Amino acid sequence: MVEVLDRCGHSVERSDVNQERIDRLNAAIRDVNDFPKPGIVFKDITPVLGDGALFRETIDGFIDMIGDEKPTKIIGIDARGFIFGAALADRIGAGFVPVRKKGKLPWETNGRSYSLEYGEAHVEIHKDAVKPGEKVVLLDDLLATGGTAGAALKLVQELGAEVLCVLFLIELTFLEGRKNIDSGVRCEALLTY
Numbered sequence: 001m002v003e004v005l006d007r008c009g010h011s012v013e014r015s016d017v018n019q020e021r022i023d024r025l026n027a028a029i030r031d032v033n034d035f036p037k038p039g040i041v042f043k044d045i046t047p048v049l050g051d052g053a054l055f056r057e058t059i060d061g062f063i064d065m066i067g068d069e070k071p072t073k074i075i076g077i078d079a080r081g082f083i084f085g086a087a088l089a090d091r092i093g094a095g096f097v098p099v100r101k102k103g104k105l106p107w108e109t110n111g112r113s114y115s116l117e118y119g120e121a122h123v124e125i126h127k128d129a130v131k132p133g134e135k136v137v138l139l140d141d142l143l144a145t146g147g148t149a150g151a152a153l154k155l156v157q158e159l160g161a162e163v164l165c166v167l168f169l170i171e172l173t174f175l176e177g178r179k180n181i182d183s184g185v186r187c188e189a190l191l192t193y
């Protein structure tokens, strides 16, 4: 059994989470001190991407967290959310939608500004990226302050999509980022620190 946090931040047991997978992922993720600024401990996930079996296991973990739901689109957040999100979308036969940093999307966009662990930022989504009522999953590599995912979630909700869940590989629980994510939407991470 593994303890994870439910949407209210309470500890719950999840029997379908594979502890060995979590141990392997935890061992691979590299802490880089003082990147990109002094005082930040950056969680480097590139060793996970560089290991074919671990990369696949990460996608398996996301699929387990989605459960029986059938999203038609995975929404990935710039930039590492693109890597996991696109692989996940391909595996489950869903489409992929990028939420990008300001000025990168070529078509008409909706945007939101927010503050993050190290600075200010703005994310955008194409206005026609999802249809009203469409079932989607929002995904990023890491939940820190929750500014990025919270803004991305609002953009997707404003387009009328039904967000089944918001998923992360890593959650830095001490930053309490899930406070910035709509509490009515299921929010889970494979690894918590």
Ligand code: AMP
Pocket: 040, 041, 042, 043, 044, 077, 078, 079, 080, 115, 116, 117, 118, 140, 141, 142, 143, 144, 145, 146, 147, 148, 149, 177
């Ligand atoms: P936040 O909006 O504070 O939740 O920040 C989340 C975004 O910033 C994610 O897209 C992460 O990739 C990145 N990020 C923030 N803090 C870290 C960290 N300590 N290590 C790695 N990535 C981080």
